Amino acid sequence: MKFVAVTATLVVFGLIFASGLPRCSTLVERKEVGEMSEGEWDVIRAGVTKMHRLGWFIWFSFIHTRFYGKLHTVPIFLPWHRRFIREFEALGQFYTEGFFIPYWDSALDSEDPLANKIFGPQYLGGNGGPDGCVKDGLQKDFRSYFPKTGCLTRRFNGGDRILSWISVESVASTLASAETFNDFRLGIEYGIHASVHNGIGGDMSTANSPNDFIFFLHHSYIDRLWDVWQRMKPENMFSYNDALGKKIDTNQTMELYAQPIKDVLEVGYGSMCYTYGNQNSKDNGKKTLTRRNDSSKISIKTMRKFFPLLANNSGTETPEKRSTEPTPNKDILPMSKNGETGSLEDFMFSHITKHSYADKKTRRNRGGLMPIPARLPDRFLEMHRYNKTEYEVFYNRQVELINTLNREGYKTPF
Numbered sequence: 427m428k429f430v431a432v433t434a435t436l437v438v439f440g441l442i443f444a445s446g447l448p449r450c451s452t453l454v455e456r457k458e459v460g461e462m463s464e465g466e467w468d469v470i471r472a473g474v475t476k477m478h479r480l481g482w483f484i485w486f487s488f489i490h491t492r493f494y495g496k497l498h499t500v501p502i503f504l505p506w507h508r509r510f511i512r513e514f515e516a517l518g519q520f521y522t523e524g525f526f527i528p529y530w531d532s533a534l535d536s537e538d539p540l541a542n543k544i545f546g547p548q549y550l551g552g553n554g555g556p557d558g559c560v561k562d563g564l565q566k567d568f569r570s571y572f573p574k575t576g577c578l579t580r581r582f583n584g585g586d587r588i589l590s591w592i593s594v595e596s597v598a599s600t601l602a603s604a605e606t607f608n609d610f611r612l613g614i615e616y617g618i619h620a621s622v623h624n625g626i627g628g629d630m631s632t633a634n635s636p637n638d639f640i641f642f643l644h645h646s647y648i649d650r651l652w653d654v655w656q657r658m659k660p661e662n663m664f665s666y667n668d669a670l671g672k673k674i675d676t677n678q679t680m681e682l683y684a685q686p687i688k689d690v691l692e693v694g695y696g697s698m699c700y701t702y703g704n705q706n707s708k709d710n711g712k713k714t715l716t717r718r719n720d721s722s723k724i725s726i727k728t729m730r731k732f733f734p735l736l737a738n739n740s741g742t743e744t745p746e747k748r749s750t751e752p753t754p755n756k757d758i759l760p761m762s763k764n765g766e767t768g769s770l771e772d773f774m775f776s777h778i779t780k781h782s783y784a785d786k787k788t789r790r791n792r793g794g795l796m797p798i799p800a801r802l803p804d805r806f807l808e809m810h811r812y813n814k815t816e817y818e819v820f821y822n823r824q825v826e827l828i829n830t831l832n833r834e835g836y837k838t839p840f
């Protein structure tokens with residue numbers, strides 16, 4: 427009797443949530459770099475060092491370069507990189523027990539990216555020297571063998587610093603305005619994704635970027651943002667379309683991998699056996715959230731323009747009818763009643779970042795205006811075959827967002 431009930435439950439869940447793939451029996455949790463213990467860092471260091479010694483970085487750099495042109499500025503960008511970094515992680519787990527790919531929430535330090543501890547000598551190290559070679563951190567003695575033998579390089583875009591890049595607000599705007607999968611993909615790929623590749627420079631700004639382990643931390647964050655978007659509405663999970671809004675058949679296999687796209691769409695199923703803890707977003711950050719005293723407002727016009735999914739319900743429903751409690755597997759967005767900054771903050775703290783305002787205030791100057799993110803140089807756009815007109819439209823919108831927030835007196839909690 428019990429067996430029948432359990433089987434029936436599994437079948438129902440299978441149909442609803444997994445499109446036929448088995449749910450993973452064990453999940454490895456990918457943690458944010460700021461939340462990891464030193465013990466966990468030791469495991470990551472051991473795994474990465476071993477994989478480097480065995481030559482795996484050559485393989486990952488080669489594959490990424492070999493298929494580069496087919497994997498970027500197109501929808502497959504997200505599923506392919508999900509599959510790619512999962513392979514790296516599975517290898518790491520094979521060699522080192524407890525290994526996982528941390529994610530690096532780079533938007534948190536958008537004003538001064540170098541303020542993040544991962545650039546310290548204890549972690550991933552900083553800029554390359556005059557010869558471009560990285561001289562400290564986990565990878566200081568790493569040799570690269572693809573595309574040529576040499577050292578691992580970084581060349582920060584601001585000389586000895588990294589210029590301001592895409593902010594949490596900008597990421598929030600993409601999440602809270604992307605109606606389709608491809609809108610989301612474009613905003614993330616041209617935004618925080620490209621910002622970080624370009625800002626770090628050296629290997630990271632080329633097709634052989636997987637030579638730098640920071641590539642995997644960065645793509646883990648990009649992947650987490652996709653997972654967040656996928657869980658925002660039930661229809662997002664398996665949504666996959668092109669630039670014209672046309673549905674793409676997810677039975678197609680991905681470059682290199684004899685695996686259909688649909689097999690990697692839902693984290694936690696099939697071979698995507700990891701989690702970002704997004705499933706219980708109720709707990710994410712909220713418990714440590716410290717509210718500002720000066721709860722500044724954003725105009726309804728700005729909410730509707732840049733965060734439409736947070737604003738589009740205002741005035742149409744009674745507040746009692748609206749549930750703001752996230753439920754398992756079906757997160758409902760916190761809706762704004764009157765365009766208050768509070769709802770945007772709730773959204774950012776419950777969906778995008780797990781860090782609280784209180785953690786950051788000691789090292790942030792919150793009095794100033796938000797900086798405009800650095801524009802990608804033409805050189806970068808050309809090398810990566812980005813559509814210049816498309817990028818221009820995207821970038822101008824980010825500039826307009828920041829200018830509007832500054833003009834309305836908005837103060838970032840990050």
Ligand SMILES: [Cu+2]
Nearest residue numbers: 490497498507
């Ligand atoms: Cu890539």
